[in-house]
Amino acid sequence: xxxxxxxxxxxxxxxxxxxxxxxxxxxxxxxxxxxxxxxxxxxxxxxxxxxxxxxxxxxxxxxxxxxxxxxxxxxxxxxxxxxxxxxxxxxxxxxxxxxxxxxxxxxxxxxxxxxxxxxxxxxxxxxxxxxxxxxxxxxxxxxxxxxxxxxxxxxxxxxxxxxxxxxxxxxxxxxxxxxxxxxxxxxxxxxxxxxxxxxxxxxxxxxxxxxxxxxxxxxxxxxxxxxxxxxxxxxxxxxxxxxxxxxxxxxxxxxxxxxxxxxxxxxxxxxxxxxxxxxxxxxxxxxxxxxxxxxxxxxxxxxxxxxxxxxxxxxxxxxxxxxxxxxxxxxxxxxxxxxxxxxxxxxxxxxxxxxxxxxxxxxxxxxxxxxxxxx
Amino acid sequence: xxxxxxxxxxxxxxxxxxxxxxxxxxxxxxxxxxxxxxxxxxxxxxxxxxxxxxxxxxxxxxxxxxxxxxxxxxxxxxxxxxxxxxxxxxxxxxxxxxxxxxxxxxxxxxxxxxxxxxxxxxxxxxxxxxxxxxxxxxxxxxxxxxxxxxxxxxxxxxxxxxxxxxxxxxxxxxxxxxxxxxxxxxxxxxxxxxxxxxxxxxxxxxxxxxxxxxxxxxxxxxxxxxxxxxxxxxxxxxxxxxxxxxxxxxxxxxxxxxxxxxxxxxxxxxxxxxxxxxxxxxxxxxxxxxxxxxxxxxxxxxxxxxx
Numbered sequence: 001x002x003x004x005x006x007x008x009x010x011x012x013x014x015x016x017x018x019x020x021x022x023x024x025x026x027x028x029x030x031x032x033x034x035x036x037x038x039x040x041x042x043x044x045x046x047x048x049x050x051x052x053x054x055x056x057x058x059x060x061x062x063x064x065x066x067x068x069x070x071x072x073x074x075x076x077x078x079x080x081x082x083x084x085x086x087x088x089x090x091x092x093x094x095x096x097x098x099x100x101x102x103x104x105x106x107x108x109x110x111x112x113x114x115x116x117x118x119x120x121x122x123x124x125x126x127x128x129x130x131x132x133x134x135x136x137x138x139x140x141x142x143x144x145x146x147x148x149x150x151x152x153x154x155x156x157x158x159x160x161x162x163x164x165x166x167x168x169x170x171x172x173x174x175x176x177x178x179x180x181x182x183x184x185x186x187x188x189x190x191x192x193x194x195x196x197x198x199x200x201x202x203x204x205x206x207x208x209x210x211x212x213x214x215x216x217x218x219x220x221x222x223x224x225x226x227x228x229x230x231x232x233x234x235x236x237x238x239x240x241x242x243x244x245x246x247x248x249x250x251x252x253x254x255x256x257x258x259x260x261x262x263x264x265x266x267x268x269x270x271x272x273x274x275x276x277x278x279x280x281x282x283x284x285x286x287x288x289x290x291x292x293x294x295x296x297x298x299x300x301x302x303x304x305x306x307x308x309x310x311x312x313x314x315x316x317x318x319x320x321x322x323x324x325x326x327x328x329x330x331x332x333x334x335x336x337x338x339x340x341x342x343x344x345x346x347x348x349x350x351x352x353x354x355x356x357x358x359x360x361x362x363x364x365x366x367x368x369x370x371x372x373x374x375x
Numbered sequence: 376x377x378x379x380x381x382x383x384x385x386x387x388x389x390x391x392x393x394x395x396x397x398x399x400x401x402x403x404x405x406x407x408x409x410x411x412x413x414x415x416x417x418x419x420x421x422x423x424x425x426x427x428x429x430x431x432x433x434x435x436x437x438x439x440x441x442x443x444x445x446x447x448x449x450x451x452x453x454x455x456x457x458x459x460x461x462x463x464x465x466x467x468x469x470x471x472x473x474x475x476x477x478x479x480x481x482x483x484x485x486x487x488x489x490x491x492x493x494x495x496x497x498x499x500x501x502x503x504x505x506x507x508x509x510x511x512x513x514x515x516x517x518x519x520x521x522x523x524x525x526x527x528x529x530x531x532x533x534x535x536x537x538x539x540x541x542x543x544x545x546x547x548x549x550x551x552x553x554x555x556x557x558x559x560x561x562x563x564x565x566x567x568x569x570x571x572x573x574x575x576x577x578x579x580x581x582x583x584x585x586x587x588x589x590x591x592x593x594x595x596x597x598x599x600x601x602x603x604x605x606x607x608x609x610x611x612x613x614x615x616x617x618x619x620x621x622x623x624x625x626x627x628x629x630x631x632x633x634x635x636x637x638x639x640x641x642x643x644x645x646x647x648x649x650x651x652x653x654x655x656x657x658x659x660x661x662x663x664x665x666x667x668x669x670x671x672x673x674x675x676x677x678x679x680x681x682x
Contacts, residue, residue, distance in 0.1 A: 082578050102581040103590070109582045115575035119597040119674075128593070129583035180583065 030058035030216045031093030031183040033079070038088035040074055040240075048074040049085070050240035056184075056218060061210050063219045065227040066237035067263065072220045075237070076186050079218060080109045093183060103132070108177035109186040112193070114169045116161045122172055123148075123157045129180040147179040151209075167198045174206070178213070185210075187219045191226065203229055224264050228252060236260045253301070258375045261299050268300040268343050272372060280372065283341040287316055288367055295372035302346040304369035307334070307361045309353075318363040322355050336363065416657075423650035433646045441647035445655065457635065461655070464632040467546070468615045471553035475561045475610050476603065478554070483565035483602075487572070501562045504555075513552055513623045520548050520624070544626025552620040557613070561606035568602025597674065604671045612660055632656055 033056040040049040048071045056062045064072040077083040078090065081102030090098045097105055108129065116125050123144060130140045148154045151171050156164065164172065170190060177185055190206075191199045207230055210217045221227050227234050228248040236243045236251060236259075244256035255261035261269060270282035272295070278288045282298050289298070311319045320336035320343070332354050334345045345363065347354065355361050423441055428434035447453050486497045504512065519526055520542035530536035535547075542548055572595065580594035581587075596603075618633035625631070632652060639649025 080578075080582055082581065102578075103584045103586050107582075109579070111575050111579055113573075113575045115573070115579035117576060117579075117594065117597070128580070128585075132580075132584035132586075132589060176583070 030214060032056065032058055032091075033184060033216070033218070034089075034091040035075075036089040036091065038075070038078060038085045038090065040071075040078065040083065040085050047240050049078075052088070052237075052240070052242055054235060054242065054245065056216060058216055059214045061207070061217045061219065061230055061232045063221060063227045063231040063234045064237060065221060065224060065234050065263070067222055070237040071240040072222075072237050073188060074240075076109070076188050076218060076220050079184065080107055080186055081105050082109075106180075106183045107186060108180050108182040108184075109188060110170075110173045110177050110190045112188045112190065114173040114190075116169060116172060116176070118161050120161070121157075122153070122159050122161065122164070125161060125172060126157075126176050126179055128176065133180070143179055147175045151175040151178070166194055167202065170194065170202060174209070178209070178215075182215070184216045184218060187217060189220055189222070192221070192223075199226075206230065224252075236263060238263070253369075254371055255299065255373060257373055258297055261297075261373060266299055266301060268302060270298045270300070270341065271375075272296050272298050280370075284318055284338050284343065287318075287365055287370065289370040289372065290367060295374050297373050297375050299371040299373055300343065300365060301369060301371075302333070302344040304366050305343075305345040305347075306364040306366075307345060307347055307355055308364065309355060309359065309361060311360060312362045314362075314364075316365045316367055318365065320361055320363050322357050322359045322361060325355070325357055327354075336361070338363070419650045419653055422646055423654050425647050427645045427647050433650075441645070441651040444645070444648050445651045460630055460632055460635050463546070463630070464615055465659075467549055467553060467617075467621075467631060468611050471550050471557065471614055472607055472611045474550070474554045475557050476607070479558060479561035479565050479606065480599075482558075483562050483569050486562075486566055487569040498563070498566065502559050505559050509556065509619055510623070512556070513620055516548065516552055516555070517543060517623060520551075543624045544629055546625065546629050548624035549621050549629045549631070552624045553614050553617060556617075556620060557610040560609040560613075564602040564605040564609065565599060566602075568599040572598050600671065600674055604667055607667060608664065611663060615660065615663075616656055 033054075035052050035054040035056075038049050038052040041047045050071075052071075052075060064075055066072045074083060078085050081097070081100060085098065088098075089096055092105070092107070117128065120128070126144045126147060127140050130143060135143070144157075145154075148157050151174060153168065153171050153175065156168060156172070161169070161172070170193075173190065174187075187206075191202055194202065203226060206217075219227075219230060228251075231248055233245060233247055234251045235245045238259050244251055244260045246254075251260065252264050255264055255266065258269060270284055272280050272282055274281035276286075278290045279286050280289050280298055287298070318338050320338040322334055323337050323342065324335035326333040329349065331346055331348050334347065334355070336343050336345055343363070422433045424437045424439070425433035426436060426438050426440055445457055447455060447457050482501065486494055486501075489497055518524070521527065522539060522541035524541070527536060527541045530542050531538065531540075536542055576598065577590055577594040580590040585593055615631075616633045617631060618637050621629050621631040621634055622637075625634075632655070636649045636652040636656065639645045639652065
């Protein structure tokens with residue numbers, strides 16, 4: 001049997017022929033996806049996609065992130081071929097596949113509802129894609145066994161789908177798509193139906209699978225934490241338009257605009273009233289902020305702030321009163337009254353004293369971590 | 376342990392109350408079924424084993440005479456007439472049910488694709504004809520298929536019908552009548568099945584390289600199977616025993632089992648023979664139901680299909 005997959009617990013070694021083969025196959029399989037000016041609307045006034053341009057690299061874990069109705073699922077469905085764009089082209093591995101129906105695309109999807117076939121056993125579900133492709137039964141069986149071992153669901157293989165838990169169904173939906181060895185794997189919020197513990201466990205598992213196979217994953221989620229944990233790059237969508245594309249750190253730390261900043265969980269956004277060279281004036285007061293170009297909003301990330309007791313003047317220091325304190329063990333979250341406005345600060349619990357409600361504190365702002373952005 | 380003797384009696388009291396409640400609710404229906412279904416059926420069975428009297432009424436002694444007659448053995452030796460009638464009934468049932476399925480599938484699917492506010496109206500249009508008396512509707516078909524009508528002339532043009540003849544009476548007219556009559560009974564259960572169709576499964580099939588036809592077969596068909604089987608029961612069983620349509624549209628060569636049975640009771644010909652025919656229909660129906668159940672279990676992967 002030519003095994004293309006090894007169990008995730010076995011570390012790949014240079015003498016394992018199987019691993020070499022799987023890497024060779026993966027690198028041959030993974031393809032660049034180019035999206036050129038994709039547009040899609042539903043009915044007269046619902047615009048799902050309003051001109052999307054993207055290049056997704058081979059072997060990348062790429063995430064489409066955004067609130068519901070932002071167009072991320074529509075984009076995924078266009079990649080799968082389940083939706084046809086009104087305008088624009090879709091190129092996979094140099095080949096225009098815009099008009100190719102889903103059953104002729106080397107692209108497979110893990111659906112949000114899993115969409116397993118309830119009248120078929122687990123084995124028949126896993127074998128479905130290979131069967132439709134006309135893969136002969138002996139090879140089909142061996143590949144299904146391989147993927148079942150790889151995803152560690154060997155013991156479930158002869159069960160009926162309705163006898164499985166949510167996590168098991170999720171794995172089978174993943175295995176059913178993976179066994180076809182597509183050029184791109186699409187995942188439509190595959191973890192959203194699971195509880196928190198199982199969810200983070202499967203996040204790690206999914207990431208390992210992707211790294212082991214070197215396959216291109218396009219992942220859709222509305223959870224920015226999940227997106228940051230999993231992705232090589234994230235595209236943040238809103239109103240059918242890509243707001244920002246970049247690695248998780250860049251999107252989180254240097255959001256391109258107020259929407260991205262808010263969606264990534266930032267609340268400390270202040271309109272810039274005045275600019276005097278490096279000095280920016282906001283409701284907080286004046287802060288020096290070198291090397292910042294345009295932009296009319298100032299972003300201060302709560303975890304970059306330091307609090308010291310009392311009023312100790314200095315450059316880039318603000319005086320504040322603690323309004324609210326949420327103690328979370330490893331850290332504490334503060335709401336501070338500063339001037340006429342408020343700001344959030346997250347302070348790591350390093351031991352020692354933490355400010356309490358009513359305390360007068362000095363906020364030390366690190367000018368390197370200030371970001372000015374467009375509203 | 377002081378109350379150990381009290382508990383069981385309290386429990387048995389509760390059980391008695393529950394049993395009484397059950398009896399109260401079930402009894403009216405059970406009595407109805409017993410008086411109007413079970414008793415007549417046993418009476419019919421008894422009649423079938425009696426001898427045909429002078430005026431066609433059952434008389435003693437008991438005999439198997441009527442079953443022999445039903446099998447085709449008469450005073451003049453064996454004749455295939457009744458066998459033909461049985462085969463014709465089966466054939467008409469299978470063909471008309473099959474046609475009904477083929478026509479009802481697209482209709483039911485089409486209605487589910489319509490806007491929500493139009494769906495009840497579309498369903499109404501499907502059902503409304505069945506509110507008219509069946510005899511009247513069948514007379515309507517007689518007028519449509521009679522000699523000289525556009526349909527009959529079209530049939531002559533194509534070469535289906537000889538010169539100066541109509542499309543009825545014929546087996547074709549019976550099939551047409553059956554399909555027309557039973558279509559709503561297939562559309563409704565299929566519509567119910569289509570309405571709760573999990574489209575994600577269909578998309579998953581397409582995504583996993585199933586062509587549209589195969590996606591239908593592997594993802595749509597299994598999901599609509601319960602509706603299809605329910606519809607088949609609603610169509611095939613009454614079609615098998617149909618009396619009015621073959622009587623009016625079939626003529627002498629279009630007779631079905633229902634007509635055979637009816638003829639034995641009306642005109643005072645032979646009650647025992649008619650009863651034997653009715654029993655044959657009952658047996659055929661049960662065999663058909665059992666077969667459907669088996670098919671449903673196999674195709675539905677063990678999912679219980681309620682018939």
